[in-house]
Amino acid sequence: MTSTYKYPRPALTVDCVVFGLDEPELKVLLIRRDLEPFRGKWALPGGFVHLDESLEDAAKRELREETGLEKVFLEQLYTYGNVERDPRERVVTVAYYALVRLSEHRVVASTDARDAAWFGVHDVPRLAFDHDRILKAAYQRLQNKLRYEPVGFELLPKKFTLRQLQRLYEIILDRSLDKRNFRKKILGMEVLEELDEVEADVAHRAARLYRFNPKRYREMVKRGVNFEI
Amino acid sequence: MTSTYKYPRPALTVDCVVFGLDEPELKVLLIRRDLEPFRGKWALPGGFVHLDESLEDAAKRELREETGLEKVFLEQLYTYGNVERDPRERVVTVAYYALVRLSEHRVVASTDARDAAWFGVHDVPRLAFDHDRILKAAYQRLQNKLRYEPVGFELLPKKFTLRQLQRLYEIILDRSLDKRNFRKKILGMEVLEELDEVEADVAHRAARLYRFNPKRYREMVKRGVNFEI
DNA sequence: TCAAAAGTGTTGAGCGTACACCCATGC
DNA sequence: GCATGGGTGTACGCTCAACACTTTTGA
Numbered sequence: 001m002t003s004t005y006k007y008p009r010p011a012l013t014v015d016c017v018v019f020g021l022d023e024p025e026l027k028v029l030l031i032r033r034d035l036e037p038f039r040g041k042w043a044l045p046g047g048f049v050h051l052d053e054s055l056e057d058a059a060k061r062e063l064r065e066e067t068g069l070e071k072v073f074l075e076q077l078y079t080y081g082n083v084e085r086d087p088r089e090r091v092v093t094v095a096y097y098a099l100v101r102l103s104e105h106r107v108v109a110s111t112d113a114r115d116a117a118w119f120g121v122h123d124v125p126r127l128a129f130d131h132d133r134i135l136k137a138a139y140q141r142l143q144n145k146l147r148y149e150p151v152g153f154e155l156l157p158k159k160f161t162l163r164q165l166q167r168l169y170e171i172i173l174d175r176s177l178d179k180r181n182f183r184k185k186i187l188g189m190e191v192l193e194e195l196d197e198v199e200a201d202v203a204h205r206a207a208r209l210y211r212f213n214p215k216r217y218r219e220m221v222k223r224g225v226n227f228e229i
Numbered sequence: 230m231t232s233t234y235k236y237p238r239p240a241l242t243v244d245c246v247v248f249g250l251d252e253p254e255l256k257v258l259l260i261r262r263d264l265e266p267f268r269g270k271w272a273l274p275g276g277f278v279h280l281d282e283s284l285e286d287a288a289k290r291e292l293r294e295e296t297g298l299e300k301v302f303l304e305q306l307y308t309y310g311n312v313e314r315d316p317r318e319r320v321v322t323v324a325y326y327a328l329v330r331l332s333e334h335r336v337v338a339s340t341d342a343r344d345a346a347w348f349g350v351h352d353v354p355r356l357a358f359d360h361d362r363i364l365k366a367a368y369q370r371l372q373n374k375l376r377y378e379p380v381g382f383e384l385l386p387k388k389f390t391l392r393q394l395q396r397l398y399e400i401i402l403d404r405s406l407d408k409r410n411f412r413k414k415i416l417g418m419e420v421l422e423e424l425d426e427v428e429a430d431v432a433h434r435a436a437r438l439y440r441f442n443p444k445r446y447r448e449m450v451k452r453g454v455n456f457e458i
Numbered sequence: 459t460c461a462a463a464a465g466t467g468t469t470g471a472g473c474g475t476a477c478a479c480c481c482a483t484g485c
Numbered sequence: 486g487c488a489t490g491g492g493t494g495t496a497c498g499c500t501c502a503a504c505a506c507t508t509t510t511g512a
Contacts, residue, residue: 007277009238012321048236051319055310079308079323081284090280092241092323094308163463180466181502204462205509392490409493410475433489434482 010081010090014059015046015131017077017095017138018067020102021155023164025120026171027102028135030127031066032115037087038128044135045116046093059096067116073099073154077138085130097138099154146172148228150191153212161199161207162186169229177229189227191217239310239319243288244275244360246306246324246367247296249331250384252393254349255400256331257364259356260295261344266316267357273364274345275322288325296345302328302383306367314359326367328383375401377457379420382441390428390436391415398458406458418456420446 018029030042045066049058056074063069074096081092119125121139126132145151152168153160166182186192193213198206220227247258259271274295278287285303292298303325310321331347348354350368355361374380381397382389395411415421422442427435449456 007240008280010241010278010280011236012239012241049239049310049321051237051239052312054312055308055321058310076307078305079284081278081323083281083283092278092284094310094321161464178502178504179464180504183465184467185501202463203511205464205511207464390491407476408491409477412492413494414474431490432484434484434491436491 010092011086012049013046013091013093014049014055014062015044015093015095015134016059016063016074017044017097017135018063018069018072018100019097019121019138019142019155020100020105020118021168021171022102022118023167024171027118028121028124029067029069029100029116029118030124032117033128034114041128042117042119042125043128044095044131049094055094056096059094059098063098066114069098069100069105072105073151077134077141080130080134082130093134095134095138097141099142099151101155101157103157143173146229150189150212150217150227159195159197159209159211161209163207165210173229182229185229189220189225191220239321240315241278242275242320242322243278243284243291244273244322244324244363245288245292245303246273246326246364247292247298247301247329248326248350248367248371248384249329249334249347250397250400251331251347252396253400256347257350257353258296258298258329258345258347259353261346262357263343270357271346271348271354272357273324273360278323284323285325288323288327292327295343298327298329298334301334302380306363306370309359309363311359322363324363324367326370328371328380330384330386332386372402375458379418379441379446379456388424388426388438388440390438392436394439402458411458414458418449418454420449 020027020029029045031045033039033041033043045062047058047062047066049055050061053061055076059074060070063072063074075098077095077097079092079094083090085091085093121135124132124135127135142151146169152165152172155168156164162183165186166177166179169182170176191213192210193216195209195211197209199209200206249256249258258274260274262268262270262272274291276287276291276295278284279290282290284305288303289299292301292303304327306324306326308321308323312319314320314322350364353361353364356364371380375398381394381401384397385393391412394415395406395408398411399405420442421439422445424438424440426438428438429435
């Protein structure tokens with residue numbers, strides 16, 4: 001921290017990698033740019049940080065303004081500050097990633113007359129700026145996170161079956177899991193509440209519904225329980 | 230990414246949490262502030278990001294200017310952007326943490342006529358700004374990192390004994406480890422090179438020296454070897 | 459009655475953990 | 486010869502991974 005605040009300043013933005021689960025695929029929400037540079041290209045939703053809001057607030061605001069999403073899981077990912085990441089001038093961006101329940105946010109308002117669309121995470125076009133790199137980092141972070149913390153519930157409806165949960169793990173981690181072992185493991189963590197309800201409208205035996213219990217989870221964390229899958 | 234770059238901008242700084250191992254203790258390098266606010270208080274070394282340097286370059290430059298340190302392990306930690314973290318005006322800081330071999334950097338030049346000093350990580354005074362919080366986060370990150378990646382070598386001399394390494398783990402993780410198990414585990418990872426040298430100047434049987442082999446490490450990572458301690 | 463998925467237990471292998479003694483060296 | 490740490494092996498328990506069949510339900 002030096003003596004003056006008068007240096008010329010980089011611009012500061014936030015960008016969000018928004019993941020949603022649309023079985024059988026993990027999707028990312030992108031915005032089509034209507035301005036240069038990269039006009040017409042797809043990019044991560046994001047924008048400038050205002051002086052009177054925290055970084056996380058800025059990310060939430062941009063998410064709301066550009067995609068209509070609110071109250072989603074949001075976590076800081078990394079800050080990107082290479083000198084030439086924006087062709088016009090110096091822009092540093094703080095990247096966040098978000099997890100949304102598509103079941104509860106089906107329609108994403110293309111507010112602002114802007115295009116917004118979900119892309120399969122393995123089927124994303126070349127993005128503007130260094131957003132490809134950010135997306136890749138976010139996906140890796142999600143994979144790691146899921147492996148050690150029960151964060152996947154953020155992508156499922158509040159009530160879900162064990163099969164849905166297993167599919168989520170398989171989709172994100174990109175490998176298949178043994179059904180019996182998975183159930184043993186996940187139930188053994190004691191963070192799922194078994195409900196007296198079963199799924200509806202299926203053409204076969206209906207599966208039991210469960211709900212994640214965050215309070216129980218916090219207790220387990222305190223006790224040092226391991227949530228590795 | 231919206232239409233204009235003309236928003237008023239937060240100031241952007243980098244701050245570094247510098248760890249060094251000074252057996253039997255882990256230490257942090259702090260700078261005494263000679264300006265308001267928090268004049269006379271201890272703080273993390275850091276300063277403004279210039280327009281023509283990346284964030285990591287800025288962190289390296291500040292480290293060099295304020296502490297004389299060069300060529301150290303450096304990794305981005307987190308970006309702090311609460312509105313009131315600097316009493317004067319809006320300042321966002323990208324925090325880094327660094328690991329240095331005290332054996333090779335014994336003397337830290339207090340360049341700039343500034344006080345610089347090492348503090349035991351459990352014995353740090355109240356710091357300026359939100360630097361307490363940053364330090365805490367960096368320490369946790371180091372603990373986690375060490376648990377899953379062989380990063381501790383950055384704190385030891387290039388040639389070290391297994392005992393030194395074990396002590397390092399014990400100091401950072403803050404628990405004691407079984408000697409035989411530790412040796413089995415760490416040697417089993419096959420990233421240490423056994424040297425034909427032993428430590429000198431000890432009043433008992435001299436221990437063999439080892440060296441970390443980063444190339445072998447990268448191979449092991451590719452093979453999916455687990456480095457959890 | 460058929461199709462589809464739900465739900466359930468056991469076994470073997472490998473890994474982590476706990477634990478104690480002899481050895482080499484310098485003084 | 487003694488004090489100090491260096492260096493080594495084994496046994497047990499637990500967890501992980503592999504694996505297949507019966508049950509339930511709706512169409």
